Amino acid sequence: MKITRFGVSCDVDLLTQFDSLIHVEGYANRSEAVADLMRSHIFHQKLEGDTPIVGVVVMVYDHHQRELSENLLQLQHQQHTKIIATTHIHLDRHECLEVLMIQGAAREVQTLADKLISTRGVKRGQLVLAARRD
Ligand code: NI
Structure with a gap:
């Protein structure tokens, strides 16, 4: 697996809420939490009607x-x-x-x-x- 880094801009309050939530959920860092969100999004979006x-x-x-x-x-x-x-x-x-x-x-x-x-x-x-x- 090849790893890359990217920058994300967002509202400070949104990031504060996100950090609190992923801390409670037990994520070690933002990268893991964001990667899970990306996987979930892809999993749901790619679904075809006959899948x-x-x-x-x-x-x-x-x-x-x-x-x-x-x-x-x-x-x-x-x-x-x-x-x-x-x-x-x-x-x-x-x-x-x-x-x-x-x-x-x-x-x-x-x-x-x-x-x-x-x-x-x-x-x-x-x-x-x-x-x-x-
Ligand atoms: Ni009942």
Whole structure:
């Protein structure tokens, strides 16, 4: 691996916040933190619609919301070949945390994640790209 150096100009406050964060996260120096950001950016940007991936959907919802649990289950059964694992945790009397691991072409995973997360009553939801399978 050939190493190069480059200069970066940025807002002083932004750099102060960045330094505090990477210190907490345990980075030894800025170079390692910036290199990780670059790798993550490249990893996500290069993704094509038909690239096979594994994505993880994390969502929180209130199971009292009318028809929500049924709608989420119906969506998951329709797409059962793509969903490789699910975990459901009852956070309290009302809220549920659900984590779904989804495998398939990037656009299919994104579409399914969008449908799940946009289901009426889902309070928070996010798709995390976990791995590329190409
Ligand atoms: Ni629950």
